Amino acid sequence: MFAANRTASFAKRAFSSSSRQNTRVAVLGAAGGIGQPLSLLLKLNPLVSHLSLYDIRLAAGVAADVGHCNTPSKAVGYGPEDGGLEKALEGAEIILIPAGMPRKPGMTRDDLFNANASIVRDLAQAAAKVAPKARLGIIANPVNSTVPIVAEVYKKAGVYDPKRLFGVTTLDIVRASAFLSGIAGTQPKETDVPVVGGHSGPTIVPLLSQLPAGKKVVEEGGETLKQLVHRIQFGGDEVVKAKDGAGSATLSMAYAGLEWADALLRAMNGESGVKLCTYVESPLYADKGCEFFSSPVTLTSEGTVGEIHPVGDLHPSEQALLDECLPALAKNIEAGKKFMA
Numbered sequence: 001m002f003a004a005n006r007t008a009s010f011a012k013r014a015f016s017s018s019s020r021q022n023t024r025v026a027v028l029g030a031a032g033g034i035g036q037p038l039s040l041l042l043k044l045n046p047l048v049s050h051l052s053l054y055d056i057r058l059a060a061g062v063a064a065d066v067g068h069c070n071t072p073s074k075a076v077g078y079g080p081e082d083g084g085l086e087k088a089l090e091g092a093e094i095i096l097i098p099a100g101m102p103r104k105p106g107m108t109r110d111d112l113f114n115a116n117a118s119i120v121r122d123l124a125q126a127a128a129k130v131a132p133k134a135r136l137g138i139i140a141n142p143v144n145s146t147v148p149i150v151a152e153v154y155k156k157a158g159v160y161d162p163k164r165l166f167g168v169t170t171l172d173i174v175r176a177s178a179f180l181s182g183i184a185g186t187q188p189k190e191t192d193v194p195v196v197g198g199h200s201g202p203t204i205v206p207l208l209s210q211l212p213a214g215k216k217v218v219e220e221g222g223e224t225l226k227q228l229v230h231r232i233q234f235g236g237d238e239v240v241k242a243k244d245g246a247g248s249a250t251l252s253m254a255y256a257g258l259e260w261a262d263a264l265l266r267a268m269n270g271e272s273g274v275k276l277c278t279y280v281e282s283p284l285y286a287d288k289g290c291e292f293f294s295s296p297v298t299l300t301s302e303g304t305v306g307e308i309h310p311v312g313d314l315h316p317s318e319q320a321l322l323d324e325c326l327p328a329l330a331k332n333i334e335a336g337k338k339f340m341a
């Protein structure tokens, strides 16, 4: 539920006659480490009818390549020349933005702010102009700040609808599921850990006590719990280190991005009660400076933000994590707003 699970139902849905299977999706930053596998996974999704792949380099090549997969959707690549960005955005109903620099060893996500804030701002300006009604999934880091930047861009353009703007935090949920099931010996797909807060280090708050396998680990406490929480919060560092300067998580992020997009696609195709943890404008901790917060969200039939659920019962150790998250997240949100001021 929280991981927006269900990639496995692809095959079944491919034969469903009730699906509208005609959603246009745009990926901005489509030739990158995330963009390429994400474009491939979207090409395989039967609910996508058209893929617009935009990048400042190589997008035509990625589109030609994934375009040879024998699935019904069309893939078209666009570069920055001849109004390519605007063309890519025309008619888009879901826009995913993985454009921007990834981390190198030793960097935090906040270190990416200077490089990525203006990239995301400029792409959002185009999206606000050409496809203001599209649902936006922001992958580019630091997500805690880039989402508020996009909100400000849309406000300035007079088209802001908070129900259509999402930060993609799904990788944290995917990691929590993988790591906990590894310890507990449970099926990853049935080990659905809600992860709330934001998307960087201490702002990532896994609520392990809310499922039986995690509750046991939380109640036992000690090193196992400490290491598990640390691994969920800083799992990205493992990948950055293992790739040794060649980038950060791309394949698992593409998988997570697909899970996020698939949740919206399913909701738009008539599945009711689709629920996922995602970073949205939220009233939950707005009084603590966190105008944006990730918690379980039920999607509407339009694939937009419906009910925003509170975090639920917390173990004292989780309350402590949340207490640590809020001031750090508030600072990240403020940085995004300041950039646009």
Ligand code: NAI
Pocket: 028, 029, 030, 031, 032, 033, 034, 035, 054, 055, 056, 057, 098, 099, 100, 101, 102, 103, 112, 116, 119, 123, 138, 139, 140, 141, 142, 143, 168, 169, 170, 171, 172, 199, 247, 248, 249, 250, 253
């Ligand atoms: P990458 O460097 O491999 O790819 C980025 C792509 O963006 C490149 O193809 C580049 O040409 C393109 N790009 C740069 N400026 C652009 C612009 N103005 N318009 C369109 N495209 C542009 O990086 P990677 O590994 O794909 O990561 C992308 C972003 O995703 C990074 O900011 C990274 O930190 C973030 N990320 C987010 C995660 C999450 O959980 N939300 C997880 C992992 C990475």
